[in-house]
Amino acid sequence: MQAWPFPQLPKLPGQGRNLRVLDTAHGGVRTLDLGPTVRLYACGITPYDATHLGHAFTYLTYDLVQRVLRDAGHEVRYVQNVTDVDDPLLERATRDGIDWRDLARREIDLFRADMTALRILPPDHYVGVVEAVGLIVDMVSQLVERGAAYSVDGDLYFSVAAAPDFGQVAHLDPAQMLVSCAEHGGDPGRPGKKDPLDPLLWRAERPGEPSWPSPFGPGRPGWHVECSAIARHYLGATIDIQGGGSDLAFPHHECSAAHAEVANGARPFARAYVHTALVSLDGHKMSKSRGNLEFVSRLLARGADPAAIRLALLQHHHTVEWEWTAAAMPAAVERLDRWRAAVALPSGPDFRPVLAEVRDRLADDLDAPGALAAVDAWAAAALAAGSGSGEADDQAPATVRDTVDALLGVDLGPVLPRGT
Ligand code: 5CA
Ligand code: ZN
DSSP states (O other): OOOOOOOOOOOOSSOOOOOEEEETTTTEEEEOOOOSEEEEEEOOOOSSSOOBHHHHHHHHHHHHHHHHHHHTTOEEEEEEEEOOSSHHHHHHHHHHTSOHHHHHHHHHHHHHHHHHHTTOOOOSEEEETGGGHHHHHHHHHHHHHTTOEEEETTEEEEOGGGOTTTTTTTOOOHHHHHHHHHHTTOOTTOTTOSSTTOOEEEEEOOTTSOOBOOTTOSEEEOHHHHHHHHHHHHHOSSEEEEEEEGGGIIIIIHHHHHHHHHHHTOSOSEEEEEEEOOEEETTEEOOTTTTOOOBHHHHHHTTOOHHHHHHHHHTSOTTSOEEOOTTHHHHHHHHHHHHHHHHTSSOBSOSHHHHHHHHHHHHBTOOHHHHHHHHHHHHHHHHHHTTOOTTOBTTHHHHHHHHHHHHHOOOOOOOOOTTO
16 A cells, blocks of 8 residues: 655765664664665554554654664665554444444554654555455465464464474563463463464454455454565565564564564564554553543644654653653744754854764664754754854754754754845
8 A cells, every 4th residue: 555755855964873772582782783775664553543642653763763774874675564454443443333444544544644744754665454465365374384373263373382483572471471462462361272372373254354265264364474474575584673662572573473484484584673662641551442542633633743743752762661741742842943943043053063963872772862962952052152153154054954854854944045
């Protein structure tokens, strides 16, 4: 399906550093060993409700990853899926009395509009499960051939015992795995399974549910295998970075990796697993199922500047959980005003230290708060000096504006013609 438009990306002087990032599977921050082309996969939305700020924070993480990688001279191939058929989507459509396809279409359109407003770099391939059923059936068939699948009353399950590295993504102990499995769409208590953790690969047709033909009978894909199959088709058997919110580490990324590794015969599935910490509201993780949400579209409808929403998110490190509060927007607007005023000056302090610092901060595990502090310091110095500083550089405002645009994705507005 169609993604959303690619925003402008100014070219900056010089080149950025290699990315160091917290890799969940490795258990620490490390410099990624990347080739000229980096293959990135981020798990996309289940389109049954509008984009909340938690989703936006997660997609901002992979936007920053791409900006840092591109600035360091890499080409990025980026794929994102859409879980456009799954239990929560079907349940919501039934509850609201609308067709599940119409619900998905409406929410995907809204997501695209939100991503465009926030200037999130789009994927090269934006792929819905419905359009990828053939790829998914191929992967499930291979898992069946490899003896890694079995049937429980017609539903196909993957045997985690077939995956030697199962557990190496999230590093949970067995009791934690069971809890997390039950909380995230698994069915550890279902009788007839070989291991309570075995995930569903193919769900046999139920009355009133959408289904597709397959060699294992009509039905629909299980959740985890959609990402393994889509990633393999568009990026190959081994990818560089698998991303998503930290709620996806287990069981989703663990199981997607296990499916891919057994089907492809290549380990590991992803060289690094980058997870975004969850955003809360009213003391709980923002979630569609709980309903404690603040939507990007609602903020925009109330007249919020999308650049200010982006700044409000950038104020947080992607590995630290945080809570959205009403104070976030006024603070971001105030910062945005300061930055806009500073880049509108005819000259300002040398741009090189701030460019170097923003690059270094972002390459160091996407330290967005550190990058904001560097721009704050430059803007404060520029505004304090006004236009009369003897040390001032008349290229600085434009280059800082480009730095903030290219690396942080924040649009500070057009360059004012000289003399205005
Ligand atoms: N379609 C699946 C992935 S294949 C899914 O998890 N969809 S989702 O709509 O529930 O979430 C979309 C993305 O937003 C996921 O990466 C998820 O981890 C992330 N996410 C969900 N809630 C939050 C939150 N409160 N804070 C940060 N990220 C979140
Ligand atoms: Zn996924």
